[in-house]
Structure formats: structure tokens, C-alpha cells
Amino acid sequence: MISLDPVPTPQQLFRWLDSGRITREEFRAAMAVHAGEIIQEMEQAHSNPLVAKFNELMNRREAWKWSRRHGELLMREILCALMDEERFAPARWLWNAAHPHIPLHCFFRVRGTPLLRFLEMKVQPQNVTVVIEHGGSDTLPPTREQFFLRRNRQRMLLVERRDLL
Numbered sequence: 001m002i003s004l005d006p007v008p009t010p011q012q013l014f015r016w017l018d019s020g021r022i023t024r025e026e027f028r029a030a031m032a033v034h035a036g037e038i039i040q041e042m043e044q045a046h047s048n049p050l051v052a053k054f055n056e057l058m059n060r061r062e063a064w065k066w067s068r069r070h071g072e073l074l075m076r077e078i079l080c081a082l083m084d085e086e087r088f089a090p091a092r093w094l095w096n097a098a099h100p101h102i103p104l105h106c107f108f109r110v111r112g113t114p115l116l117r118f119l120e121m122k123v124q125p126q127n128v129t130v131v132i133e134h135g136g137s138d139t140l141p142p143t144r145e146q147f148f149l150r151r152n153r154q155r156m157l158l159v160e161r162r163d164l165l
Contacts (some may be wrong), residue, residue, distance in 0.1 A: 007033050011083055034092065062117060063105035070123055071087050072104055074148040078121075078128060079107055081149050081157040088162075090116045090134045115142045126151050131165065 007014075008016070013030050018021045022030075045052035046114040067075050079097035083089060093116070097107055113136055120131040128149040136142030144165040148158045 002124040007092060009083065009092045010034055011091075037092075051112075055109075056105070058110040060103075060105040061084045062110045063103075064106045066118055066121065067104055070121065074123065074128075075104060076100070078130060078149065081159055082132075082147065085147075085159045085162070088134075090114065103121070113137050126162075128157060 008030060010031065013027055015024070017024070017027045063075070076097050079094050083091050083094040083097055085091055091110075094107055096102055107116070108118075114134065114135045115136045116132070118130055118131055120129075122129040129146065130149070131143045131144060131146050133144050146163045146165055148160045148162065150160045152158055
């Protein structure tokens, strides 16, 4: 099972390393936690390939649905804005959402735990409102949050505020 402890996201770790806030050894130790999670997911997928394939198909469908409605570029922009949000547990899996060579479906988790799926999205030229369901476990229900994103002067989407639903 994947732990949801508050581990800094890889993006935060890179910033901290560049600013000298952490040493290379601390950086490597923290990134080892992320690498361990990825390896754990791969082992789970290997142990139950049918469930893994079904989950992948559902994630592909979800990514296709939202990118067809709003475009892949906007979806990646939204994921990148969420990636920089502190205290947002799924941000740790979104750190490379800006890389176009990584398929968009890799960032969605429609089934299983932890969950990350979009429920609603309202897009306007300067802002985006999105309702996301994330987290959860075998005993806890997932959290629903509404994010309000706005473009800054550099035309980048940033989280303006978020509300629990």
C-alpha cells in the first residue's frame, strides 16, 4: 500500500536543493522515498496484471475525456498548477506533468487508492474552476476539493484558492 505521509514533492525537493536548503544526501534520501513508491506500484501491477490493465484503461479513458473537452495543453497546465500546491497529497505524483513525452493518463488514478480524478471543470479565458476527488483508502472516503485557478501576468495558471466540499 502506498503511504500518504507528507513527503515533499520532487519539485519542492529540487527547489530546496538548488537554494541550498537541503544537502545532496538529504535530497537523495527524500527522492528514495518517491522511487520506493514507484517501485511498489510496479510490483503491485506485476502481481495483479488484470487489475493493473483495467485501471490503466480507466485512466486512459478519463484523460481522453478531459483532454477532448478542454485540450491536453490546458490539462497539463492545470496539473502543473496543482503540482505546486502545498498540502495537496497528489502533488507528489504530478511533478513531471509538464513533460509532453509522459502520457497524460499517467497522472489520473480513477480506481484504487490513492484516487485522483476530476469531477467538474469550468474553463474561462483567465480562470479555471475544477472539482477534484483525491486520496482515500480502504477505510477513509476520498476528499473532494474545489480549486480556483487564475492566470498570472506571465499567463501561467496558479491556484488562487481551494475549498473542501
